[in-house]
Amino acid sequence: MPRQPITQQKIAEHVQRLGELYPPIALDSVDRTIKNPTAVADKYGHVIDYLARVELEVDRNVLELLCLLPDVDDTNKTFYADVWQPQEIQHGLILDRLQQDLGRPAAEPHLDVSFKIKILGTLANLPAIQDVAKLLYFLTGASTERQAVLAYNQINAGMVELGESAISETIITPIKQQEPGHFAFYQMSATAMVQDAALKPWQLYLTRVLREKSYNLVGTNAMDRYKADMGGVVVDLGLDADLEGYAREVGRLEARLLWANKNGMDFPPYILKALRESVDLYEERLQRVAV
Ligand SMILES: [Fe+2]
Numbered sequence: 001m002p003r004q005p006i007t008q009q010k011i012a013e014h015v016q017r018l019g020e021l022y023p024p025i026a027l028d029s030v031d032r033t034i035k036n037p038t039a040v041a042d043k044y045g046h047v048i049d050y051l052a053r054v055e056l057e058v059d060r061n062v063l064e065l066l067c068l069l070p071d072v073d074d075t076n077k078t079f080y081a082d083v084w085q086p087q088e089i090q091h092g093l094i095l096d097r098l099q100q101d102l103g104r105p106a107a108e109p110h111l112d113v114s115f116k117i118k119i120l121g122t123l124a125n126l127p128a129i130q131d132v133a134k135l136l137y138f139l140t141g142a143s144t145e146r147q148a149v150l151a152y153n154q155i156n157a158g159m160v161e162l163g164e165s166a167i168s169e170t171i172i173t174p175i176k177q178q179e180p181g182h183f184a185f186y187q188m189s190a191t192a193m194v195q196d197a198a199l200k201p202w203q204l205y206l207t208r209v210l211r212e213k214s215y216n217l218v219g220t221n222a223m224d225r226y227k228a229d230m231g232g233v234v235v236d237l238g239l240d241a242d243l244e245g246y247a248r249e250v251g252r253l254e255a256r257l258l259w260a261n262k263n264g265m266d267f268p269p270y271i272l273k274a275l276r277e278s279v280d281l282y283e284e285r286l287q288r289v290a291v
């Protein structure tokens, strides 16, 4: 637990600061020079495709938020409407143009809200379930933003290594500067709920059960084809060399907030399981293609 309690005031100030510090990145601020498009596409084409699609899915994420949090408060509203959505959609548009500059097809974002979310959204009209949905929403946000931070760090190192300074300096670096602030928003919001004991023990129990049953890596949308795509991202970024280390990075926050009763848990096991499943599905697909 942090020494200083996280107040709603602090979260609101964080959101305001993000809006002031990071205006959405303009498409024409990008230098579209690519020194060796073939080398970039071979090494990172798949990763860029994946990230472009996921960033463009922010519009569905907003619909999910409105479904899950029918009584969304002002801070959350300001965050998604004035900061998060405007920033993420530019990430998507910029990466989508980059993938097309690399000769790859445009992204096809999946914009349908799933049946599961709709059911949880219906139940979230009950105040006791609303708080469960809210904590799940914040944990999902923290987990996906953390994965974005890690992915952009890896890609940036790769682009520097390839000597692609325009991509690194005018695309990946500006995008990667905006992701930690998103993570911090969800982290603070989830931490405040647990620290203030907003949930009764049965609500926390329900949150754990639902989280364990519904955990998804960023952008997989609970579908095998996206899980296999994500496996490809993990492999292309070299994260498969230490899946446990990656699970620890992604899962540290929820291990602390949700599973503090399990002594010594670095990360919830469902995160590593999801990573292994994605890599397995990717390898199966490679074998099918090779046959
Ligand atoms: Fe983003």
Ligand SMILES: [Fe+2]
Residues within 6 Å of the ligand: 088, 145, 148, 178, 179, 182
């Ligand atoms: Fe983000």
